[in-house]
Each structure stands twice: as structure tokens, then as C-alpha cells.
Amino acid sequence: MTHRILVSLVLGTAALTAQAADTVVATVNGMVCAFCAQGIEKRLSKMPAAQAVFVDLKRKVVAVEARPGQALDQKTISAEIKDSGYDVVKLESVQQTVAELKAGAKR
Amino acid sequence: MTRSWWLWAALSLATHGAAAAPIGFKDSWMLMTDLGPNWQEAWINHAFTARDAVGAGGVRMKSDDGLRRRTLVEATYTRLLQRWNLPHAQANVWLFAGAGGVRGNDFDGTRFAVAPGLQVDYETTRVYLAATARLYRAKDLNHDFGSVRAGFSFYEVDYDEVQPWLVVEARRMRGLSDKVEITPMLRLIHSRFFVEAGVNNSRQLRANLMYTF
Numbered sequence: 001m002t003h004r005i006l007v008s009l010v011l012g013t014a015a016l017t018a019q020a021a022d023t024v025v026a027t028v029n030g031m032v033c034a035f036c037a038q039g040i041e042k043r044l045s046k047m048p049a050a051q052a053v054f055v056d057l058k059r060k061v062v063a064v065e066a067r068p069g070q071a072l073d074q075k076t077i078s079a080e081i082k083d084s085g086y087d088v089v090k091l092e093s094v095q096q097t098v099a100e101l102k103a104g105a106k107r
Numbered sequence: 108m109t110r111s112w113w114l115w116a117a118l119s120l121a122t123h124g125a126a127a128a129p130i131g132f133k134d135s136w137m138l139m140t141d142l143g144p145n146w147q148e149a150w151i152n153h154a155f156t157a158r159d160a161v162g163a164g165g166v167r168m169k170s171d172d173g174l175r176r177r178t179l180v181e182a183t184y185t186r187l188l189q190r191w192n193l194p195h196a197q198a199n200v201w202l203f204a205g206a207g208g209v210r211g212n213d214f215d216g217t218r219f220a221v222a223p224g225l226q227v228d229y230e231t232t233r234v235y236l237a238a239t240a241r242l243y244r245a246k247d248l249n250h251d252f253g254s255v256r257a258g259f260s261f262y263e264v265d266y267d268e269v270q271p272w273l274v275v276e277a278r279r280m281r282g283l284s285d286k287v288e289i290t291p292m293l294r295l296i297h298s299r300f301f302v303e304a305g306v307n308n309s310r311q312l313r314a315n316l317m318y319t320f
Contacts, residue, residue, distance in 0.1 A: 030192025034298040039132025055266040083133040087192040
């Protein structure tokens with residue numbers, strides 16, 4: 001019985017590790033210049049739950065990937081982007097890493 | 108260029124003329140310089156909100172004939188009066204307020220000076236337009252300043268790439284020059300730096316730099 005529980009725990013943990021990352025993608029109005037948008041990257045990168053940040057000027061979106069086991073607060077993300085001088089018009093959660101989103105944007 | 112020229116630029120620590128936006132994001136510091144033989148300007152400011160910044164800076168200028176010189180050192184307050192964040196553009200109205208002292212080589216002592224100003228700008232990833240007006244006033248002195256800027260980027264880039272722009276500025280300052288200074292400049296924008304360099308219609312080299320930290 002104990003052996004089965006341990007196996008289930010190990011398999012469950014492995015499944016969680018393999019699961020795609022929790023990433024919040026924000027659509028941002030006003031984001032036209034990399035120099036001016038650097039505040040978004042800097043402020044979001046300081047969030048304890050943020051593992052990676054990606055600013056996509058062409059699509060006007062910002063992606064924040066959560067650290068494993070941590071949750072991102074969408075209200076905080078929205079406030080940080082506002083404090084950087086921009087307006088968030090849409091927030092959504094996706095199961096992709098920032099690296100994957102970056103690779104997709106380069107295509 | 109003399110050693111003292113560089114020393115002054117280094118010590119006097121953003122210029123409204125060069126700025127895409129004259130303040131950074133909340134809690135940031137921004138350093139801006141506008142350097143040329145007849146006009147050297149440098150500011151540093153701290154944005155304590157997303158719309159307000161306080162700072163200090165200075166302008167050193169001389170007339171075209173080199174006979175009159177002015178040095179202004181000022182405390183500044185910059186306020187974003189209005190911003191329009193659009194899907195593919197941003198437009199702003201900025202207020203500048205400065206107060207300090209001005210010295211000159213044709214009068215004695217330091218005179219109290221005020222320097223209020225206004226800037227409007229519109230920018231997309233491919234187009235930049237801006238107009239700035241600033242009054243430089245002290246007792247018996249009027250060096251009001253006006254500039255317009257227009258530019259375009261050669262192509263769009265990703266956030267972490269350098270984007271080249273061609274920007275043309277026309278500016279004039281009352282009481283020091285009778286002509287409009289026109290400067291085509293190459294602007295390079297990156298997420299970490301903003302630099303411009305060009306040669307004006309008097310064949311003088313100009314350079315602008317902005318850095319946020």
C-alpha cells in the first residue's frame with residue numbers, strides 16, 4: 001500500500017513537472033518604443049513569482065512566465081504595466097513558456 | 108572639444124529636446140544629454156509616479172558669434188499631463204517647470220530664472236513627431252526656445268534589437284541666434300539606450316543620449 005502511494009506521488013510530481021508553464025499574456029496599448037517599454041520588463045522581472053518576461057513590440061503583447069509552483073497575480077501584472085506608463089486591454093493565461101512564445105514570434 | 112566642455116557635461120547631469128519621453132517609468136531615474144558646440148544641456152530626473160518626475164539639470168549656451176554666453180542651472184519638475192495609449196501609437200502632452208539661476212558673461216552675478224515649457228508628441232513604431240516650447244526667462248533676459256522634430260524608422264524590430272531612425276529637428280532660441288538650427292540625426296533605439304547624432308546646418312556635430320536606470 002505504502003509502495004503504491006509513493007509511486008503515485010512520484011508519478012504525479014513528474015506529471016506536474018512536465019506540464020506546460022503558467023504564463024500570463026497581456027495585450028498592451030501604447031507600446032511603440034523599446035527604450036520606453038523597458039520599464040515593463042524591469043518592473044515585471046522584479047515580481048517574485050516571475051521567472052521570465054517577454055516584450056513583443058510587433059504584436060503589442062507582454063508575456064510573464066511563472067516560477068514552478070508559483071502563481072501570477074493578474075491584477076499585479078496589470079498595475080506594474082500601468083506604472084510603466086501603458087494600458088492593459090486584455091489579460092489571458094496560456095500554457096506555454098516564454099521561450100516558446102519568443103520562438104513563435106520569431107517565425 | 109575641450110576637457111572642460113566634457114567635464115561640464117558630465118557634472119551637470121535629460122534634455123527635453125532629445126526625449127522620446129522625458130521621464131522614465133515609476134521609480135526610475137533618467138539621464139539625458141544634448142551636446143553640441145553652442146548648446147550643451149543635461150538633466151537627471153527621478154519619476155516618483157508614472158506621470159511625475161523631479162530632477163536637476165543645466166543648459167550652457169552661446170551665441171552664434173560666440174560673444175554671449177549663458178549658463179543655467181535649474182531644479183525641474185516634469186508632469187505627463189495627458190497620455191493616449193492607442194493600439195499602435197502613443198501621444199503625450201508634457202509640462203516642464205524649471206527654476207534656478209542663470210549667469211552670463213555680459214552681466215554680473217546670478218539672476219533668478221524660470222523655465223516653464225510644454226511638449227506634445229506622437230509616436231508609432233515607424234513615425235515620430237514632437238513639438239516643444241520652453242520659456243527661459245530672467246530679469247532683462249528672454250531666451251525662449253522652440254523646436255519641432257519629425258522622423259521615421261527604417262524598419263520595425265524586435266524588442267531586443269537596435270532600431271535605426273532618421274529624425275530631423277528644427278529649433279531656435281531667442282536672443283542667442285538669429286537662425287533656425289536644422290539637424291538631421293541618426294537615432295538608434297534599443298531597450299537599454301537611446302542615442303542620436305547628426306550635423307546641423309552650421310556644420311556642427313550634435314549628439315544626444317538618454318539612459319534609464
